[in-house]
Structures are given as structure tokens and as C-alpha cells.
Amino acid sequence: MLQNALYFFLFISTMLFLFYKTKQHLLVLFFAGLLFMAFIQWRAIPLLLLNSLFAFYLAQKIADSTTRKNTFFILGIAALLVQLVLFKLFVFSEQSLTGFSFESLAFTLGFSFYTLQNIAYLFDVKIGRILPEEKALLYVVSASYFPKILCGPVVTFQQMKKHFIATPVFKEENLIAGINRFALGAFKKLVIADRLAPMTTAVFDSTDTFSGFTSLFAGLIFTLQVYFDFSGYVDMALGISRMFGITLPENFATPLGSLSITQFWRRWHITLMQWLTQYVYYPVSYWFRKNMFLSALFGIVITLLFSAFWHGLGLTFLLWAFCHIAYLTIELLAQKANFKLPKAITYFLTILAVSFANLFFRSPDFVTAKKITGEIFSLQSFWPSDWLSQFVAVFGRGAELNDLFNFYLSWTFALVFLLFENRINSRSNSEKFSVFWLATMILLILVFGIFSGGEQFIYSRF
Amino acid sequence: MLKKTLILILIVVVAGFAVDRFFHFGLLHNLNLKATYVTEGKIATNVLVDGPCEPLFTIDPAYLQPKIGKTVYNLSLNHSDFADNFLHIHLYLKNNSAPQYLFLYATPESFDTRFNTFHPYRFAAYLEDSIVASTIADNDSVYAAWMKLPLLRYTYFGSQLTFPAFQGWKHWMENKETPYFVNGHQPHPSARSLENPLHFEVQLDEYGNKPEDASNKSFVWDKKREKYFRKILQIAQSKRIKVVVYESPGYSGILKTQANRKEVLQKIKNTAEEYQVPYWVFDSLPTGDKKINFICPLIMNSSASKEFMDTLALRINKLR
Numbered sequence: 101m102l103q104n105a106l107y108f109f110l111f112i113s114t115m116l117f118l119f120y121k122t123k124q125h126l127l128v129l130f131f132a133g134l135l136f137m138a139f140i141q142w143r144a145i146p147l148l149l150l151n152s153l154f155a156f157y158l159a160q161k162i163a164d165s166t167t168r169k170n171t172f173f174i175l176g177i178a179a180l181l182v183q184l185v186l187f188k189l190f191v192f193s194e195q196s197l198t199g200f201s202f203e204s205l206a207f208t209l210g211f212s213f214y215t216l217q218n219i220a221y222l223f224d225v226k227i228g229r230i231l232p233e234e235k236a237l238l239y240v241v242s243a244s245y246f247p248k249i250l251c252g253p254v255v256t257f258q259q260m261k262k263h264f265i266a267t268p269v270f271k272e273e274n275l276i277a278g279i280n281r282f283a284l285g286a287f288k289k290l291v292i293a294d295r296l297a298p299m300t301t302a303v304f305d306s307t308d309t310f311s312g313f314t315s316l317f318a319g320l321i322f323t324l325q326v327y328f329d330f331s332g333y334v335d336m337a338l339g340i341s342r343m344f345g346i347t348l349p350e351n352f353a354t355p356l357g358s359l360s361i362t363q364f365w366r367r368w369h370i371t372l373m374q375w376l377t378q379y380v381y382y383p384v385s386y387w388f389r390k391n392m393f394l395s396a397l398f399g400i401v402i403t404l405l406f407s408a409f410w411h412g413l414g415l416t417f418l419l420w421a422f423c424h425i426a427y428l429t430i431e432l433l434a435q436k437a438n439f440k441l442p443k444a445i446t447y448f449l450t451i452l453a454v455s456f457a458n459l460f461f462r463s464p465d466f467v468t469a470k471k472i473t474g475e476i477f478s479l480q481s482f483w484p485s486d487w488l489s490q491f492v493a494v495f496g497r498g499a500e501l502n503d504l505f506n507f508y509l510s511w512t513f514a515l516v517f518l519l520f521e522n523r524i525n526s527r528s529n530s531e532k533f534s535v536f537w538l539a540t541m542i543l544l545i546l547v548f549g550i551f552s553g554g555e556q557f558i559y560s561r562f
Numbered sequence: 563m564l565k566k567t568l569i570l571i572l573i574v575v576v577a578g579f580a581v582d583r584f585f586h587f588g589l590l591h592n593l594n595l596k597a598t599y600v601t602e603g604k605i606a607t608n609v610l611v612d613g614p615c616e617p618l619f620t621i622d623p624a625y626l627q628p629k630i631g632k633t634v635y636n637l638s639l640n641h642s643d644f645a646d647n648f649l650h651i652h653l654y655l656k657n658n659s660a661p662q663y664l665f666l667y668a669t670p671e672s673f674d675t676r677f678n679t680f681h682p683y684r685f686a687a688y689l690e691d692s693i694v695a696s697t698i699a700d701n702d703s704v705y706a707a708w709m710k711l712p713l714l715r716y717t718y719f720g721s722q723l724t725f726p727a728f729q730g731w732k733h734w735m736e737n738k739e740t741p742y743f744v745n746g747h748q749p750h751p752s753a754r755s756l757e758n759p760l761h762f763e764v765q766l767d768e769y770g771n772k773p774e775d776a777s778n779k780s781f782v783w784d785k786k787r788e789k790y791f792r793k794i795l796q797i798a799q800s801k802r803i804k805v806v807v808y809e810s811p812g813y814s815g816i817l818k819t820q821a822n823r824k825e826v827l828q829k830i831k832n833t834a835e836e837y838q839v840p841y842w843v844f845d846s847l848p849t850g851d852k853k854i855n856f857i858c859p860l861i862m863n864s865s866a867s868k869e870f871m872d873t874l875a876l877r878i879n880k881l882r
Contacts, residue, residue, distance in 0.1 A: 272563060295721070493751075500751070505725035533566045539573045546574075547581055551718045552705070 111135065112340060119344055120270045126241050129264070129344075133244030137209065140250070144209035151211075152243040154179070155218035159225040159232040173226040180219050184410075187211050191561075192413040210249040212410060212562050216375055217243055221257045223379055230258055238264055245346075247337040251330065251559035253351040253371035263346040271345065273531035278343035283541035284528035285335025289557075290549035292517060293329035295510040296321055297550075299495040303472070304462050312475040312482035314491050319455035321495065322462045324514050327356055329558045330369070335528065349374075354521050359446045361427040364454060372410075376403045393432070400428050411562050416460045416469050423457035513548070578713040585716035585727045589687035592730030593741040596639060596650060597684055603657040604739075608632035609878075610654065610803075611746075612647045612794075613667025614678045615640045616860050620810055620867040621665075621874075623745035629875035636746030638667070643678045644790035645701050649685055651794055652693050660801040663878075666794060668834075668841070669809045669860065670781040670826035673788060682709070683719035701786075749864065750857060780821045783829065795837040804881075807834045808842040810870055811850040816859040847873060 115132045119125050137145050158176040162169055221239075224230045233239045242260035303310055303318035310318070334351040341348045355367035365373055385399040408421035434440075441449070456476075463469035475481050484490035496503035517524065527537055593599045609632050611621045616638075623634035637650050647666070671677040680701040688694045689709050699706040709715045716723050732738075798805045807830065817823055831841040847870070849855050855866035862870060 276563075501729070502722070502725040505728075506721050509724075533563055535566055535570045535573065538570055539577070542570075542574050543577055543581070546578060546713055547717050548720055548724070549717065550721060551714075552721075 107139070111139070112343070116275075116343055120268055125268050126237055126264060129241045129245060130237060133241065133246045133249065136246035137244070137249065141209045144211075147211065148209075148214060148244055148249075149240065151180070151183070151214065151218055152240045153236065155221050155243075156233065156236050156239040159222055162222065162225050163232040169226065173222060176222045177219060180215055180222075184212070184215050185413075188409065188413040209560070210251075213249065213252045213254060214243045216254050216372075216410075217256060220375060220379055224256065224258070233257065233261070245341075247340040247344075248348060251333045251337070251557050251562075253334055253337070253349055254375045255349060255371065256375075259349065260346075268345055274345050275343050276533045277529065277531045278339045278341070280339070280530055280534075280537060281342060281528050282336050282339030283538060283545075284524065285332045285337075285339060286549075287541050287545055288328045288332030288335060288517075290545050290551070292510070292513050293325050293332055294550035295506070295548075296325040296328065296514065299507070299510070300325055300462060302494055304464065304468065309471060310475060310494060311484040311490055312478055314484055314494055315459065315472045315475050316452075316455065317491070317495070318472070319457075319459040319462070320451070323356070323451070323455045323458050326458070326462075326558050327352070328514070328517075333557045333559065354525075356451065356518055357447075357521070358450050359443055360431055360450055361424065361453060362431055364450060365424075365428075372407070376407060380406050393436070396432060397429065400432075401425055404428075411461070415466045416463050419466075419469065420457050420460040423453070423460065427453050427457075509548070582712040582716065584731075585713075585723060586687055587734070588727030588730030589716070589723065590730065591734040592726045593733050593738055594729060594743075595684070595726055596637060596741075596746065597653055597688060598730070599741050600637070600650065600654040601657045601688070605635050605654070605658050606633070607635035607658075607661050609634040609663045609665065610637055610651070610661040611635070611665045611667075612637040612651060614638060614642045614647075614672070616669075616810055617665075617667040618746075618748050619750045619857075620862050620870060622747040622749075622867070622871065624747070625868065626871050626875060629872070630878045632662070632878075634745065635661075636748075638746070639681075639684070640748075641678045641681070643680050644672065644787050644794060645680045645697055646678075646684065648790045648794050648797070649694055649697050651797060653685075653688065653691075655797065655801055656691075660803050662804060663881075664794075664798045664803045664805045666805060666807050667810065668791065668807045668830055669812070670820070670823050670830070671860065673783050673791070673826065673830070674781045675784045675787065676782075681722075682706075683722045686716055686719065686723060689715060697790075750861070781823065781826045783826065788833065791833065792837075795834070795839055799837060805834075805837070805839045806842060806881075807839055808874075809844065810860070811844045811847045811855075811862065811866075813853060813856045813859045814845070814850040815853055817845070817850070842877065844870065844873065 111132075115128060118128045119132075122128060134145060137148065155176065158172055161172045162176070165172055221230075225232050238261065239257065241264060242255075242257050245260060248255065300318055300322045303315065304322070331352045338348050338350070349371050351369060351371050353367040353370065355364055358364035358367055381399045381403045384402045385395040388395040388398050404421040404425050405418075408417040411417045411420075456473075459472050460469050463472060492504060492507060496507035527534070530537075589595065590598060590601075593602070599605070609623075609626075609630070611617050611623075611634065618636065618638035618640060621634075621636050621638070623636055626634050637647075637654060639646065639650070642650075651664070682698045682702045682705045685691075685694045685698065686709070689698070695706075695709070698709060705718060708718055716727070795805055795807075809827070827841075827843060834841045844850075849862065849866050849869050852866075855862055857863055
């Protein structure tokens with residue numbers, strides 16, 4: 101872990117130097133992408149290159165052809181979707197047979213993310229929103245741009261192109277803002293997310309049965325974990341990118357402070373939701389445009405089902421999507437009936453609903469999900485009969501003082517962060533060099549970070 | 563920017579050293595850590611017991627001492643392998659007078675890397691000791707690469723060391739002289755003492771399977787485990803300590819399904835005999851036949867532990 105971090109800093113410094121010092125900045129980014137992939141998994145490189153080049157050439161065919169535009173378009177989208185299905189099937193079968201392992205996903209690293217970019221590119225060229233790119237290198241670099249390759253954010257070619265065609269000019273404020281943002285991401289990942297990870301593992305990867313409250317609480321902890329893990333990655337990606345003078349779109353806007361599920365989806369994984377809205381929701385809604393309610397409802401259903409499929413083929417993802425479909429439908433009906441609840445209650449209900457749905461999202465299989473959620477609806481076994489052994493000891497991974505200390509420490513970090521999230525975020529976006537901010541972040545990471553046996557980024561498996 | 567960067571580096575380095583000292587001092591004064599307690603040099607025991615959680619939970623010196631008329635200290639630690647045991651014994655012998663006897667727990671599981679492990683963080687405050695450093699390097703190369711760096715040598719295992727460091731400061735301020743578990747025995751977390759018996763049934767076997775479909779997987783003999791097993795015997799004999807290698811009763815319902823258990827037991831016996839060390843196996847005790855006597859296949863509950871210690875005491879008394 102630490103060794104990797106050292107290599108990584110060396111890699112970034114070298115790439116930054118070359119990026120600003122040479123005239124071939126696109127080539128630098130191209131090789132940076134390849135090197136980055138090779139460092140994590142070199143076997144992922146061929147699929148990335150083949151896919152990007154496939155989308156690149158097909159887009160030209162779509163634009164050039166007068167009679168077979170639709171054929172090329174359908175062929176391209178179908179090929180990409182079939183690949184996505186095959187990839188998800190492969191992951192699903194690997195998981196079912198041998199359990200999840202990152203090694204098994206070696207050649208498909210970042211696949212779900214760059215496939216979305218390729219689909220969007222073909223779609224935009226087809227409807228004439230953009231012209232096809234003429235330089236293959238530019239397109240491939242946009243797909244293989246290393247800060248976003250593992251877990252996004254999801255971007256379109258257009259969003260990336262404007263940065264790549266401009267001549268890079270080194271600006272001190274970009275470097276500082278990038279470092280500030282990167283430090284926050286590392287803090288979120290190493291200090292909070294990886295501290296919470298063993299708590300979720302204790303419930304979801306266990307064969308034991310837990311009380312309903314303990315299970316529901318595990319859903320809440322996973323919600324926090326996935327947020328800090330994923331947003332931590334995105335902060336780091338945005339931070340690194342900013343050092344190169346490239347601004348990637350934001351992916352989160354304090355989602356855990358949402359007062360409704362609708363609001364939650366506007367603030368959570370924003371770039372994926374924007375992609376889904378643009379390329380799934382709008383086309384579906386358009387079909388049912390004669391009835392506003394049906395149009396919204398079908399739009400939601402298909403979009404969330406696509407989102408579930410994008411995450412994986414397991415039944416658990418489908419159930420997760422159904423939960424959100426139900427929540428959004430209820431909200432739609434409540435909105436229609438002009439029904440309102442006090443803010444405190446809607447906040448509590450939103451967090452509860454998201455956490456409950458996440459029980460399915462995190463469960464490794466349907467049997468586990470059934471076991472975990474089953475206890476929640478059992479009147480007899482909802483509350484733990486002994487709080488220390490059946491609740492605190494479960495999440496503390498033991499009932500010894502050290503375990504309890506870790507349990508409370510993790511919670512303190514997570515809650516204090518959420519309480520001051522807006523202030524912390526604005527500090528991390530600052531272009532000013534603050535010794536206090538950086539010293540605090542570095543020391544917190546060095547003292548409280550999890551360095552031994554840290555977790556992989558959750559979204560790098562999708 | 564350069565000035566600020568230098569100030570930042572200075573702050574991080576100074577604060578890093580300060581926190582490093584905080585950890586170091588705290589860990590060196592935390593008497594609940596066995597490595598620390600043994601280096602205090604306050605244990606003068608006749609019998610030293612070492613091994614993983616099985617002896618930790620089942621051998622209570624307070625119960626055994628009166629029966630054998632000798633002082634006993636339990637040096638065992640949860641999930642520890644032979645390298646872990648070796649370093650604890652090394653630190654013990656470096657700072658205390660040698661005991662008369664060493665009882666070392668060893669089963670086929672002890673030689674298989676799927677069971678127990680080495681915990682480098684237990685020795686983070688003693689990295690200056692060359693034997694500690696070389697054993698860590700031999701067992702955890704990743705940590706070994708970073709253990710020379712101030713602060714990181716402690717915070718690399720922050721989850722395990724932050725609380726003990728704070729606790730150590732508390733012990734120092736309170737001028738504490740004995741650890742929480744005075745004689746080293748730690749009752750199973752669910753049972754407070756032998757007087758508060760624990761009755762459980764085996765839920766899963768050592769491989770994580772249900773007892774009724776207990777696995778027939780074979781044990782895999784690990785050379786490194788063997789190396790540290792031999793090192794323990796050597797270091798003990800160099801101090802003229804009489805060593806007894808032993809295995810406490812296990813739940814026979816599961817043990818009999820393990821394909822090469824007998825062969826591995828024989829191999830342990832042969833290895834011990836190379837040093838003229840006896841290997842005591844208690845598989846004929848009726849304790850092993852009843853599932854209710856066990857928490858897991860190799861750990862007896864408190865009432866069965868008492869029965870076992872009675873038998874062990876008789877055998878120890880015959881040693882004289």
C-alpha cells in the first residue's frame with residue numbers, strides 16, 4: 101500500500117513534468133494512461149484500446165454514411181451492450197463460483213466506465229449533437245485518461261475534448277487546488293472508508309444471524325462506507341486532474357444530507373445519473389410523452405433497471421433498484437397529492453430508505469440478502485437482546501476495549517465529517533496553499549489511516 | 563509557495579516525531595501488552611505456557627498453580643503462530659529468569675498457515691532488538707520495509723496500536739504495576755472466569771464448515787512454522803528449560819474426519835523427539851467426545867478446561 105503510494109507520487113510528478121514541459125501533451129497522457137493501467141493490471145489495456153478504437157471508427161462510419169447510419173449505430177450500441185452484458189455475466193459467474201476477486205476482473209478494469217463514454221459518443225454523433233473526432237489519439241486519450249479510468253466520474257468525449265485540445269499552461273493555483281482536493285480524497289478513503297469496511301464485512305460476509313436492528317445498522321454503515329470510498333476516489337481523481345489543469349465534473353453534492361430520494365439521486369453519483377438521464381431516461385420518457393405521470397414512471401423504472409444492470413447481474417442489484425423504484429414512485433404520488441412531512445422526518449426516512457436498499461446492494465448473494473433483511477421484519481428478533489455482544493461487539497469485531505475504541509473512532513470521524521462537510525469541501529476546493537489544512541490532512545492520514553490490508557475501491561469492481 | 567512548503571514539511575516532520583514518541587512511550591508502558599509486561603522483568607515463574615488462543619482460554623494459572631505447587635504464567639496470545647510465540651519467549655527470557663518448564667501448545671493446525679498468524683504490531687515498540695527485527699523481516703516483508711520509518715512503524719498498524727498507546731499513557735499516569743490479566747490467562751470473552759462456566763456447542767469446524775459436514779481436507783505442513791517451532795525448542799534448551807509440547811483435547815467428532823491428522827501428530831512428535839522433548843496428546847480423554855464441552859473444535863469451554871487442567875496437573879506432578 102505505502103509502496104504503491106510512493107510509486108504513484110513518483111508517477112504523477114514525472115507525468116506532470118512531462119505534460120507541461122513537452123509539446124506532445126496528448127502523447128504524455130496516452131502513455132500515462134497505459135502505464136497506470138499496466139501498473140494495476142496490464143491485461144486491461146487491449147480491451148480498453150480495442151473498445152475505444154471501435155467506437156472511434158464506428159462514429160466516423162455513422163457520420164459518413166447517408167444510407168446506413170442507423171445500421172452502424174445499432175451495430176455499435178449492440179456490440180458495446182453485448183460486451184457489457186458478457187462482462188457482467190462473467191463477473192456474476194465468477195462471483196457465484198469462486199467468490200469475488202479483483203484478479204478475475206483483470207482484463208476488464210474500468211470497462212463499465214469507458215463503455216458508457218463510448219455509447220454516449222456514438223449516440224451523440226448519431227443524433228448530430230457532435231461531429232465525429234478525426235484524431236484517434238485524442239479519442240483514445242479521452243477514454244484512457246488515467247485519473248478517471250478506475251471509478252469515473254463518467255464523462256462524455258465532449259467534456260474531455262475541450263481540455264485536451266487546449267495547450268497546457270502550468271498554473272500554481274491548479275497544482276495547489278489539486279493537492280488540496282487529493283488530500284481530502286485520501287483522508288476519506290484511508291481514514292474513514294477503510295475504517296468502516298471491517299464493520300460491514302463483519303455482518304455481510306458472516307454466516308451468523310444478526311438482529312434486525314444490527315442488520316439495518318450494517319446497511320447504514322455500508323452507506324457511509326460506500327460514500328466515503330467512492331467520493332474519496334473521485335476527490336483524488338478530480339485533484340490529480342486539476343493538477344493537469346483539467347477539470348472533471350463533480351460526482352457528489354452532499355448526498356447524505358438529502359431530504360428525499362429524488363434529491364438523493366440528484367446528489368449521488370451525479371455523472372452516472374446525468375448519463376442515464378440523457379441516454380436512457382429522456383428517450384424512454386419521450387415514448388410515453390402523452391401521459392406525464394406514466395412518462396416519469398417508466399423513465400424511472402427503466403433508468404434504475406439499467407443502473408442495476410450496470411452495477412451487476414445479480415438479483416441483489418435488481419432488488420436494490422426495485423427499492424429505489426418504489427421509493428421514487430411513492431414520492432411521485434406524494435408530490436401529486438401535495439403531501440409533506442417535516443424536514444427532520446424526511447431526512448431520517450431518506451437515510452433509512454437508502455440504507456435499507458443498500459442491504460441488497462452490498463449483500464454478496466440473494467441468500468445473504470434474504471437472511472439479513474428477514475430479521476428486520478421479525479418482531480421477535482429486531483432488537484438485540486444484549487447490546488454489547490450483539491451490536492457493539494459485532495461492529496467492533498470484538499468486545500475488547502481496542503475494538504470499541506476503533507468502533508467509536510470510526511463513527512466520530514464519519515459524523516464529524518458529515519456535520520462539517522460543506523465547510524470541508526469548500527476548503528478542499530481552495531486554490532490557496534494552507535499549511536494548516538495540508539498539515540492536518542497529512543497527519544490525520546499518517547496517524548489514523550489504514551495502511552495494512554486496505555480495501556480496494558468499491559466501485560472499481562463495477 | 564516554497565516557504566510554505568518548507569513550513570509544511572517542518573510541521574509534519576516535527577509533529578510526526580512527536581506522535582512517534584507518543585506511541586513509543588505509550589506502548590512501552592502498556593502492561594496489558596504481553597510483550598511489554600514481560601520486558602518489565604517482574605515475572606518469576608516456574609512454568610511458562612505458550613501458544614495461541616487454545617491455551618490462552620483454557621490454561622488458568624490460578625487454578626493450576628495450587629495443584630502443581632509451582633507458579634505458572636500464561637504467555638499465550640490469540641491467533642499467534644510459532645514465530646509470534648518465539649518472539650514473546652525471546653523477550654521473556656531476555657528480561658526474566660528462565661522458568662523451569664515451558665509448555666508449548668502444538669497441534670496439526672499449528673503447522674498449517676490457514677490457522678493463526680504472525681502479528682508484527684505486537685512487537686512494534688521493540689524493533690531495535692535484532693532478533694525481533696529479523697523475525698519480522700522473515701514473516702512480514704511489507705511491514706519490514708516500513709518499520710524503520712518513525713511514526714509509520716506504529717501507525718501502519720494504527721487500528722491495533724492507537725488504543726494501546728493511549729492505554730499505556732494511562733497506565734503510566736496511574737503508576738500501574740500489573741496487567742488486567744495478571745497471570746496471562748484470558749477467559750473466553752463470553753465467560754468471565756472459570757467460576758462463571760461457559761457452555762457452548764460447536765457451531766463450525768476449524769475450516770468454517772458445519773460439524774455435520776466436517777471437511778476431510780488435509781493439513782499442509784509449513785516449513786516456516788516448523789522453523790520457528792524448532793527455534794522455540796532451541797532457545798528454551800539453551801537456557802536449560804525443560805520443554806513439554808502438548809495438545810489439549812479437541813472435539814473428536816471433527817478431529818476424526820480430518821484426513822491426515824494422525825500423520826501430522828506423529829510428525830510433531832518426531833520433530834519434538836529430535837530435541838528429546840516429549841509430546842503430550844490428550845485425545846483419549848472423554849472430554850473430547852462431547853460436543854457440549856467445546857466452543858469450537860479445539861477450544862474447550864470453562865468447565866471442560868477445568869477437567870483438562872486436573873489431568874494436566876497429575877501429569878506435571880509425575881514429571882518430578
